[in-house]
Amino acid sequence: MANMIPISTVTVGSGGAATIDFTGIPQIYTDLLIKVSTRDNLAYSWGQGYIRFNGSITGYDGRQLYGNGSSVTTATGSGNWGTNYALAGRGTGASTTANTFSNGEIYIPNYGGSYYKSYSYDGTAENNATSAMAEIVGGIWSNTAPITSITLLTPSQTWQQYSTATLYGIRKY
Amino acid sequence: MPLPSTMTPIATNTLTSNLASGVITFSNIPQTYTDLVIVAVGQGYTSSSYGNLQVQFNGDTGTNYSSTELKEFAGTASTSRRSTQSYLFATSFLDAGSASLLVGTSIINVMNYANATTYKTTLSRGNLPGFKTELNVGLWRSTAAITSLTLTANDTPINAGASFTLYGIKAA
Numbered sequence: 001m002a003n004m005i006p007i008s009t010v011t012v013g014s015g016g017a018a019t020i021d022f023t024g025i026p027q028i029y030t031d032l033l034i035k036v037s038t039r040d041n042l043a044y045s046w047g048q049g050y051i052r053f054n055g056s057i058t059g060y061d062g063r064q065l066y067g068n069g070s071s072v073t074t075a076t077g078s079g080n081w082g083t084n085y086a087l088a089g090r091g092t093g094a095s096t097t098a099n100t101f102s103n104g105e106i107y108i109p110n111y112g113g114s115y116y117k118s119y120s121y122d123g124t125a126e127n128n129a130t131s132a133m134a135e136i137v138g139g140i141w142s143n144t145a146p147i148t149s150i151t152l153l154t155p156s157q158t159w160q161q162y163s164t165a166t167l168y169g170i171r172k173y
Numbered sequence: 174m175p176l177p178s179t180m181t182p183i184a185t186n187t188l189t190s191n192l193a194s195g196v197i198t199f200s201n202i203p204q205t206y207t208d209l210v211i212v213a214v215g216q217g218y219t220s221s222s223y224g225n226l227q228v229q230f231n232g233d234t235g236t237n238y239s240s241t242e243l244k245e246f247a248g249t250a251s252t253s254r255r256s257t258q259s260y261l262f263a264t265s266f267l268d269a270g271s272a273s274l275l276v277g278t279s280i281i282n283v284m285n286y287a288n289a290t291t292y293k294t295t296l297s298r299g300n301l302p303g304f305k306t307e308l309n310v311g312l313w314r315s316t317a318a319i320t321s322l323t324l325t326a327n328d329t330p331i332n333a334g335a336s337f338t339l340y341g342i343k344a345a
Binding site for chain 1: 179180181182212214243244245248250272274275276277278280298300301302303305306307308334336338340
């Protein structure tokens with residue numbers, strides 16, 4: 001029996017998209033895994049990448065550790081990151097090398113369980129320049145509801161064409 | 174096009190009551206996969222913020238393990254090194270004293286576990302919501318194929334509801 005099952009793939013078309021959405025997530029798996037590769041139009045050394053569960057705009061927190069090629073930095077959830085959505089890794093942005101997209105994965109264990117929902121992100125936003133990004137993120141959505149939908153967003157920006165994300169379900173039985 | 178099945182659950186253990194020993198063992202591991210992945214979700218029990226989740230392979234209690242940790246904790250990036258250990262530090266493990274509804278996650282990758290030629294390496298991620306996020310690499314200095322492994326939480330008991338699953342990963 002296959003135990004890592006592709007549930008859905010979203011690839012952004014021409015014109016871009018404000019969000020990448022997975023809805024109606026089946027409640028028949030143990031964990032969820034999202035393989036993500038994105039680029040947005042933020043004019044910076046890297047782009048953005050945030051996650052929202054069930055459309056909720058409360059209860060998020062996270063911790064980030066990243067290197068940019070010259071220094072190692074940490075950050076914790078604050079402002080919108082800590083309330084309206086959670087960090088889910090930086091994509092590449094408008095100022096990074098053309099045709100370059102981020103590469104990362106989000107692991108969400110026990111997404112249908114009765115505890116608060118945690119997740120981790122590992123990824124990179126490569127850039128043929130002095131500064132790029134490699135990072136790990138640990139996050140939490142302080143809500144006991146089963147996760148039935150996931151939104152990947154880049155606030156005030158747009159996911160660029162060819163950004164893509166695939167949602168997998170993982171069974172432990 | 175459907176993807177091939179490359180991630181197969183070998184065994185799982187979900188605690189229905191508190192586990193006083195803090196020890197989870199997977200034995201008779203099939204030698205038919207390329208890599209192993211362990212996903213541990215749960216919480217230990219003390220009033221502190223977190224303890225450790227440790228691994229031993231094939232019952233080896235000798236000082237044959239080492240690891241390097243890269244972490245964010247309390248807003249600071251740091252690294253630490255453990256060498257000549259009698260266990261492999263996999264990740265930190267959240268304690269229930271943190272908050273009753275919080276659970277930590279450990280994802281441990283064991284590469285090329287069935288070969289009988291090289292020492293065994295691990296790559297693991299720990300996520301302790303609200304406390305810490307970390308990346309660890311580990312080494313077991315043995316050429317033996319891994320046929321069993323023991324996970325030990327040093328803050329005990331492990332609370333009921335915790336789940337430990339061993340997956341096998343097959344190369345294409």
